[in-house]
Amino acid sequence: MPQPDIEAIAEQVFVALADPSRRTILGALAAGGPATATDLAGQLPITRQAIAKHLALLTEAGLVMAEPGERRRVRYRLSSAPMRVAQQFLAALARDWDGQLDALKDHLDQHAT
């Protein structure tokens, strides 16, 4: 049986990704690397207050890690481990055994003598 925490981790990733502002923030961290809330506010069409609120939520969920940056500003870095857990779930959904087994049957039918 799957452990409850793997389920909880995946859920946090999907909850985070369900919000367009959080998707934008995570996307910016993935594309550009660690950034401060100020950096993100300069790049994204989201207010600094909203960015700070989302970063706090993402940090709490373990999807982003806070680390010391330059001039005592906190930098935020994407945490890949929860994403990989969510990806396990997506991998199960993306596995197309129905299509593969249809292909196997078609192949055997074509070569039946």
Place this chain on the structure above:
Amino acid sequence: MAFPDRIERTVEIAQPPAKVWAALTTAEGLSAWFGQDAKIDLRPGGSASMRWDSGHTADMRVERVEEPTVFGFTWHIFGLPEDDPRRTYVEFTLEPAGAGTRLTVVESGFAQLPGDAHNTAYGGNTEGWASELGELVDYLDAAA
């Protein structure tokens, strides 16, 4: 249980187990329905691989070979980075059904925990690009 650990399908196939076995366990058979350029070393511990037009490739490790009833292999979980150690196990079971075959495929291990060792690896990985880029800079500095 929202997180599926195990996928199971059973299909009835008109051809006998020997034909189905060949389609599952030979390079020629696998190339015809599963992937392209299939290669397989059919023995426990042997390696197998397939490639698709999309550019995607799969490397498998053969785990069980009990002709003509059980063929099992492990492979990488789709979408996870190459360095991720987690793999799912795929097992085909063939049973005679009249003149044909009842084929069951079970793929399991989607919900396996990353585990402590892997968490450590992830901890290392969070430094991943930063440290690799740092190493590149050191290498270029040394070469200059």
